[in-house]
Amino acid sequence: MVTTGLGATMVRAGRRLLSSLPALFGVLVFTFLLMRVLPGDPAVFFASGPNAGKEEIEQIRKQMGLDKSVPEQLVFYLSDIGHGNLGRSMMTGQPVLKDLRERLPASLELTFTALLIALIAAVPLGVLAALRPGSIIDHGVRLFCALGVCVPTFVSGLLLIYVFYYLFGLAPDPTGRIDVFTSLPPQRTGFLSIDFLLAGDVEGWWAACRQLILPAVSMALFVIAPLARITRASMLVSLGSDFVRTARSVGLSWRKVVVTYALRNAILPVITIAGIVFSTMLGANVLVEKVFSWPGVASYALDALLSSDYAPVQGFVLLMASLFVLVNLVVDICYGIADPRVSIE
Amino acid sequence: MSEDLLRIDDLHVAFSTRRGMVEAVRGVTLTVKAGEMLGLVGESGSGKSVTGFATTRLLDAAGRVTGGKILFRGQDVTKLRGDDLRQLQGAAMSMIFQNPRAALNPIRAIGLQIADAILTHKRISKEAARAEALDLLRAVQIRDPEARMNAYPHELSGGMCQRVMIAIAISCNPALLIADEPTTGLDVTTQKVVMDLLADIAAARGMATILITHDLGLAARYCRRIAVMERGRIVEEASPGILFSAPQHAYTRRLVAASPTATSRIADLVTEEDRERYANVVTRPRQERAHGTPPLLEVRKLAKRFDQGSAAVADFSMTMAGGESVGLVGESGSGKSTTSRMICRLIDPSEGDIVFDGQSIGHVAARDFHRSPLRKDIQMVFQDPNESLNPRFTAFDCIAHPLMRLDGMRAGAGLRKRVEECAERVGLPLDLLPRFPHQLSGGQKARVGIARAIACRPRLLVLDEPTAALDVSVQAVVLQLLDRLRRENDIALLFVSHDLNVVRMLCDRTIVLRNGGIVEQGESRALFDNPKTDYTRKLVEAIPHIETGPTLAAAL
Numbered sequence: 001m002v003t004t005g006l007g008a009t010m011v012r013a014g015r016r017l018l019s020s021l022p023a024l025f026g027v028l029v030f031t032f033l034l035m036r037v038l039p040g041d042p043a044v045f046f047a048s049g050p051n052a053g054k055e056e057i058e059q060i061r062k063q064m065g066l067d068k069s070v071p072e073q074l075v076f077y078l079s080d081i082g083h084g085n086l087g088r089s090m091m092t093g094q095p096v097l098k099d100l101r102e103r104l105p106a107s108l109e110l111t112f113t114a115l116l117i118a119l120i121a122a123v124p125l126g127v128l129a130a131l132r133p134g135s136i137i138d139h140g141v142r143l144f145c146a147l148g149v150c151v152p153t154f155v156s157g158l159l160l161i162y163v164f165y166y167l168f169g170l171a172p173d174p175t176g177r178i179d180v181f182t183s184l185p186p187q188r189t190g191f192l193s194i195d196f197l198l199a200g201d202v203e204g205w206w207a208a209c210r211q212l213i214l215p216a217v218s219m220a221l222f223v224i225a226p227l228a229r230i231t232r233a234s235m236l237v238s239l240g241s242d243f244v245r246t247a248r249s250v251g252l253s254w255r256k257v258v259v260t261y262a263l264r265n266a267i268l269p270v271i272t273i274a275g276i277v278f279s280t281m282l283g284a285n286v287l288v289e290k291v292f293s294w295p296g297v298a299s300y301a302l303d304a305l306l307s308s309d310y311a312p313v314q315g316f317v318l319l320m321a322s323l324f325v326l327v328n329l330v331v332d333i334c335y336g337i338a339d340p341r342v343s344i345e
Numbered sequence: 346m347s348e349d350l351l352r353i354d355d356l357h358v359a360f361s362t363r364r365g366m367v368e369a370v371r372g373v374t375l376t377v378k379a380g381e382m383l384g385l386v387g388e389s390g391s392g393k394s395v396t397g398f399a400t401t402r403l404l405d406a407a408g409r410v411t412g413g414k415i416l417f418r419g420q421d422v423t424k425l426r427g428d429d430l431r432q433l434q435g436a437a438m439s440m441i442f443q444n445p446r447a448a449l450n451p452i453r454a455i456g457l458q459i460a461d462a463i464l465t466h467k468r469i470s471k472e473a474a475r476a477e478a479l480d481l482l483r484a485v486q487i488r489d490p491e492a493r494m495n496a497y498p499h500e501l502s503g504g505m506c507q508r509v510m511i512a513i514a515i516s517c518n519p520a521l522l523i524a525d526e527p528t529t530g531l532d533v534t535t536q537k538v539v540m541d542l543l544a545d546i547a548a549a550r551g552m553a554t555i556l557i558t559h560d561l562g563l564a565a566r567y568c569r570r571i572a573v574m575e576r577g578r579i580v581e582e583a584s585p586g587i588l589f590s591a592p593q594h595a596y597t598r599r600l601v602a603a604s605p606t607a608t609s610r611i612a613d614l615v616t617e618e619d620r621e622r623y624a625n626v627v628t629r630p631r632q633e634r635a636h637g638t639p640p641l642l643e644v645r646k647l648a649k650r651f652d653q654g655s656a657a658v659a660d661f662s663m664t665m666a667g668g669e670s671v672g673l674v675g676e677s678g679s680g681k682s683t684t685s686r687m688i689c690r691l692i693d694p695s696e697g698d699i700v701f702d703g704q705s706i707g708h709v710a711a712r713d714f715h716r717s718p719l720r721k722d723i724q725m726v727f728q729d730p731n732e733s734l735n736p737r738f739t740a741f742d743c744i745a746h747p748l749m750r751l752d753g754m755r756a757g758a759g760l761r762k763r764v765e766e767c768a769e770r771v772g773l774p775l776d777l778l779p780r781f782p783h784q785l786s787g788g789q790k791a792r793v794g795i796a797r798a799i800a801c802r803p804r805l806l807v808l809d810e811p812t813a814a815l816d817v818s819v820q821a822v823v824l825q826l827l828d829r830l831r832r833e834n835d836i837a838l839l840f841v842s843h844d845l846n847v848v849r850m851l852c853d854r855t856i857v858l859r860n861g862g863i864v865e866q867g868e869s870r871a872l873f874d875n876p877k878t879d880y881t882r883k884l885v886e887a888i889p890h891i892e893t894g895p896t897l898a899a900a901l
Contacts, residue, residue, distance in 0.1 A: 024744070069830075106655065183607040210654070242442060242444060242448040243447065243448055243449055243450040243451070245403055245448070246440075246442065246448045246449065246450075246510070247461070248403060248434065248452070248515060248518070249401055249403055249434060249435065249439060249440045249442075249514075250434060250435030250439055250461075250462040250465060250514070250517075251431040251432065251433070251434035251435035251436060251462075251465050251466065252435075252461055252462070252465050253431075253465065256461065256465075260453070260461075261450055261453075264452060264453075264497065265450070265451065265452060268452075338452070339449075339452055340452055340497045340499075341451060341452070341497065341499050
């Protein structure tokens with residue numbers, strides 16, 4: 001029974017992955033074209049200095065392949081992608097793939113932590129609000145959510161820095177993933193907090209966590225609202241449903257009714273929203289990355305965009321699109337496991 | 346055992362709503378003895394379910410017991426708190442609900458759900474609880490119980506779900522079982538099986554049962570004592586025999602009259618006092634049509650296959666003359682709704698042809714049929730009056746819409762006149778026309794649905810269970826209305842229903858469907874009195890009739 005359910009889920013996942021390929025291709029072409037129509041000439045930008053000669057610029061242009069027609073450039077680009085080559089960043093001078101690989105774990109670690117914090121806060125808040133609709137708790141949660149949404153992440157980030165770093169001195173300086181004096185652990189997952197643990201370096205782990213907590217919280221504050229609201233709404237539906245009444249009618253304990261019967265059903269839509277929130281956070285956390293000097297992919301892409309560096313931006317968009325597909329897939333699989341009705345089409 | 350198990354004394358329950366407190370139950374007094382089955386009968390809004398919920402302490406947050414006592418074994422249930430209450434719920438009294446599929450947790454295996462109930466009241470291991478759950482599944486006669494333990498509610502049929510619900514309710518051998526419309530929404534044959542099972546289990550385990558139902562026939566078949574509720578009060582309490590042969594209260598008389606029986610006619614559905622207006626109409630003779638008139642509708646070898654699986658309908662042929670009424674009956678899944686939708690040209694048949702008034706319409710794609718001039722000749726009345734009306738349209742808009750779309754009428758005095766005329770024909774008071782659906786009662790919404798369907802003066806009206814969601818007294822009025830419309834306007838009726846008693850009254854001919862094929866067809870009365878196939882006989886026997894002698898009660 002379980003194996004067939006899991007098998008069906010896997011088949012569905014595979015089909016989903018295949019059907020997303022055309023969309024990914026569309027994203028590729030679209031970003032490519034968008035970059036070409038944006039104003040700014042990368043050759044001028046990357047010439048040795050402001051008074052570089054026409055010839056030098058022309059040479060750089062030729063070197064970058066920008067003298068060819070746009071369709072030709074597209075074909076070259078696509079064939080490069082096909083060979084796993086995302087191009088080279090003019091800014092860092094390194095292959096884009098390498099740059100992204102270095103920075104992605106930082107972004108992912110931040111986003112995962114933020115999502116975890118948001119879920120840990122939002123689900124109980126939503127449940128509490130749903131258990132006593134109209135009460136002080138309900139209104140309190142609503143106010144908290146409204147504040148979280150109203151205050152932009154960079155403001156809440158700066159506020160957190162002001163309070164915890166400047167006023168109380170509890171947090172370390174907001175300059176990246178780890179302070180410069182700590183030696184880095186051997187890289188395994190790229191997630192510093194995990195790598196430190198794997199290396200058995202508790203002190204390093206604590207240092208990494210201290211760096212992580214403020215940016216993660218300021219990001220989490222922003223997404224607690226949608227998660228808490230959807231938890232509350234679906235919990236209200238769940239608590240008012242017939243099967244919860246059945247559970248009460250046979251005298252099940254309050255805990256069993258609320259957790260096993262109501263919450264497990266109410267959590268299903270939260271899974272979907274969490275997936276969407278995660279994807280949005282990945283792209284939107286550029287502000288937090290900037291405020292906390294976090295060496296993530298989003299700030300990397302923003303820098304590249306400002307300097308008309310085509311390859312990193314295109315690479316970033318492709319990465320985001322693929323992550324989006326992947327996250328949706330994971331959500332789908334989680335949903336399939338959590339809800340036995342889904343596998344039946 | 347003369348001691349009363351349950352004694353409800355002058356119970357009042359009120360709900361706080363936007364318009365202030367509304368009393369749903371106003372002074373109910375009744376008793377239940379150990380092991381007895383009591384029927385609590387009434388129409389929607391009569392407070393019968395609320396009484397049940399108050400007894401098991403499952404009222405909504407908005408509902409409150411405002412007066413009276415509910416004594417269970419001498420203990421006032423309304424005063425219990427916390428653990429005392431939980432020890433009562435499930436262990437001493439439990440409840441079975443309407444809509445069994447929704448009443449079970451959709452993402453928890455049914456075996457676990459039964460075990461949950463057992464583990465709440467018994468200190469035994471999980472394995473022992475699982476074994477008990479398996480025994481319970483056997484007790485409620487679920488086939489292949491070992492495999493079903495891991496099944497989820499959506500994998501079971503409605504009848505199966507209700508058995509699981511019964512298993513949960515009886516898991517701790519309560520002394521009192523409250524069954525709230527346990528078989529509403531199930532097929533007649535399933536209804537009989539489930540009710541027989543419930544009665545057997547209650548008898549074998551000595552449980553007292555309160556059967557809450559809107560169906561007098563059902564209550565009469567299984568209960569020795571019936572209490573009739575109206576507007577929060579018990580108006581009459583008697584044995585079924587007395588209740589049906591000599592009802593005392595005016596409301597009971599109306600209810601008994603409105604409940605269709607094997608022999609009742611449409612005209613019998615209302616009491617003598619209410620009959621006056623109707624009598625004048627019925628006397629109008631039906632026009633006989635000349636021999637050789639071509640049929641209004643001819644369906645030839647119709648078949649429908651959905652994407653996967655076997656045919657939903659196969660080889661279905663029938664003819665209908667103008668002004669004729671034909672019933673289409675069968676259990677759920679028999680293909681009756683699919684057939685009616687194909688004839689209405691709402692879905693496309695896979696094979697076969699539909700000829701209406703000499704024109705083949707089977708090959709006009711369903712999505713294009715709204716442009717056909719025949720669209721206004723074939724109209725439909727849908728099952729759920731709540732769901733089939735646009736909530737943003739007033740009653741007037743609902744009726745006017747087809748006139749504007751199909752008859753090309755423009756807004757103005759002419760349209761208003763036609764709409765008012767339609768409303769009058771279905772007996773809808775004109776002052777209700779500006780109202781939105783949620784401001785209308787179920788019966789009024791049904792009338793709007795019918796008025797909308799007859800607005801363009803169709804020649805064929807297809808009705809898909811038009812009275813299934815209505816109370817019997819409202820159903821009686823709607824049936825009379827339909828019958829009158831047929832006689833006055835010569836509209837042919839194709840009546841899809843699972844309620845054989847209704848079909849028997851309303852339809853000249855009946856077609857019995859099973860698994861997408863015709864099992865039997867013929868003149869209604871003959872077909873029901875002398876069914877030729879076992880399937881039809883089973884269907885007919887499963888209908889709970891109101892019997893004047895307590896034959897079944899005696900047999901228990």
